[in-house]
Amino acid sequence: MTGTALDRRLQFQQAIARFLQERRDAKLEKLQADDPKRNELIAQFVPETWLDDAARRVGQIQAVTHSLKAIHPDARGSNLYRPPDQLPVRSEIGSHCLGQDFAGDVVGNAAALDVYKFLRVVVDERSLLDWMLAGDVDLKAAMSPVSAVAEAWTEAFVGLVQPRGAVATHTRGKQLFWLTGGNAADDAGFHLLAPLYASSLAHAVYLSIQETRFGELAKAARQAKREQLPHDDGYADYPNLAVQKLGGTKPQNISQLNSERRGDNYLLASLPPRWKSEAVKPPLGIESVFPRFARRDEVRRSLRALALFLASNPDPTMETRDRVDELIDAIAEELASFAAELHQALTPGWSADDRCVLPEEECLWLDPERGDPERADSDPDFHGRWLRMEWPEKIGKRFGNWLNSRLDEKLPVGSVEQRQWSRMLLLDEEWAGQLHEQRSRLNAPHYIPTRGAS
Numbered sequence: 001m002t003g004t005a006l007d008r009r010l011q012f013q014q015a016i017a018r019f020l021q022e023r024r025d026a027k028l029e030k031l032q033a034d035d036p037k038r039n040e041l042i043a044q045f046v047p048e049t050w051l052d053d054a055a056r057r058v059g060q061i062q063a064v065t066h067s068l069k070a071i072h073p074d075a076r077g078s079n080l081y082r083p084p085d086q087l088p089v090r091s092e093i094g095s096h097c098l099g100q101d102f103a104g105d106v107v108g109n110a111a112a113l114d115v116y117k118f119l120r121v122v123v124d125e126r127s128l129l130d131w132m133l134a135g136d137v138d139l140k141a142a143m144s145p146v147s148a149v150a151e152a153w154t155e156a157f158v159g160l161v162q163p164r165g166a167v168a169t170h171t172r173g174k175q176l177f178w179l180t181g182g183n184a185a186d187d188a189g190f191h192l193l194a195p196l197y198a199s200s201l202a203h204a205v206y207l208s209i210q211e212t213r214f215g216e217l218a219k220a221a222r223q224a225k226r227e228q229l230p231h232d233d234g235y236a237d238y239p240n241l242a243v244q245k246l247g248g249t250k251p252q253n254i255s256q257l258n259s260e261r262r263g264d265n266y267l268l269a270s271l272p273p274r275w276k277s278e279a280v281k282p283p284l285g286i287e288s289v290f291p292r293f294a295r296r297d298e299v300r301r302s303l304r305a306l307a308l309f310l311a312s313n314p315d316p317t318m319e320t321r322d323r324v325d326e327l328i329d330a331i332a333e334e335l336a337s338f339a340a341e342l343h344q345a346l347t348p349g350w351s352a353d354d355r356c357v358l359p360e361e362e363c364l365w366l367d368p369e370r371g372d373p374e375r376a377d378s379d380p381d382f383h384g385r386w387l388r389m390e391w392p393e394k395i396g397k398r399f400g401n402w403l404n405s406r407l408d409e410k411l412p413v414g415s416v417e418q419r420q421w422s423r424m425l426l427l428d429e430e431w432a433g434q435l436h437e438q439r440s441r442l443n444a445p446h447y448i449p450t451r452g453a454s
Helices: 003-028 037-044 047-060 110-119 128-133 137-143 147-161 199-214 216-226 256-260 297-311 318-345 360-366 380-387 391-407 415-426 429-442
Strands: 061-064 105-108 176-179 190-193 242-245 264-267
Touching: 003 037, 003 047, 003 110, 003 128, 003 137, 037 047, 047 061, 047 110, 047 147, 061 110, 061 147, 105 110, 105 199, 105 256, 110 128, 110 147, 110 256, 128 137, 128 147, 137 147, 199 216, 199 256, 199 264, 297 318, 297 391, 318 360, 318 391, 318 415, 318 429, 360 380, 360 391, 380 429, 391 415, 415 429
Parallel strands: none
Antiparallel strands: 061 105, 176 190, 242 264
């Protein structure tokens, strides 16, 4: 035997001895110094004795990458051990992305999980199980000088990753009928799938999220953000993250990795995207902004309340008038807010775009800064039309016509009501205040024409 072989054999023996000593000492600490069970326990952890017992018990557990018990704890069907390099490569994220550094899982009798922990002992960057699967002769010699015994133990241990019997599902497992043909009415055009839990992938996701949420680098980056300080590294958040608990108070009954996670399994949010449009878009390609204004929540509520109130045929009293004024004022104030949003959010001059087909009075109302003489790109003609102050009366009429059109579905409204709505808008305090502020800024006359609205 060469020196290299002797060194490797000794390396394996030392790794096995350390594992057994750590487990033995942990159990001895729980016993009194004069407890007669101490000698019995020490005898159990003699390498030859423990390995022989472990080779017998390994049949009670199975190494898996895809397990059934996570689907339902009482399921008794097949589990699969499919390392990433045995899976087809796809563009979607899956277990095939894990590479060689993946965590295998174990299911079966939780009392035998110590055997799996033994097989996960790493020597020279590979686990004992990997060396056994490779048929390493030095490891066999380290386990027993009797080759037949070492072979028998190795065969038993590598059986951990072998399929157990015929592939079968269980009534407690899930099943999906997947359409493979083109006709959903043809029962023969379906393939029955029995999905398994991708345990190794779930564990990798869990570890990644844990590091992102609680790792030292992530903590430092979050602290820097709170203190508004620069930081070399960023951090990630997982909105709407859910935690699924598997196994209840006994997560080891599901699998070894599930036990290591204390039963925690992260579920990423599976939601349709929530598109965020620009807060305010220029009203291009539409003939009036009033239909767009009508979609505002407060406008819809006030319109509905006004229609229902008028449809109730209230008595012509002061209370009735006050209620109508209150609802019209709410709509008028919302219209002033709508205009203010466009004034503040849009670049002055947007109404000069060829795509703008709004009537001139709406352009003058909603894009007043387009003619501001202090702007380098001022439009003098537009400013002159704005200064003549003929457009507020026209906006009042358009408002009255629009409000009539919304009420006409349920109420007999006409020109009298239209003039009343127009007048109420032009005299509304918020609407009038907004116009006065603009006139002061743009040196316009300080009055609001209401000839046609009276």
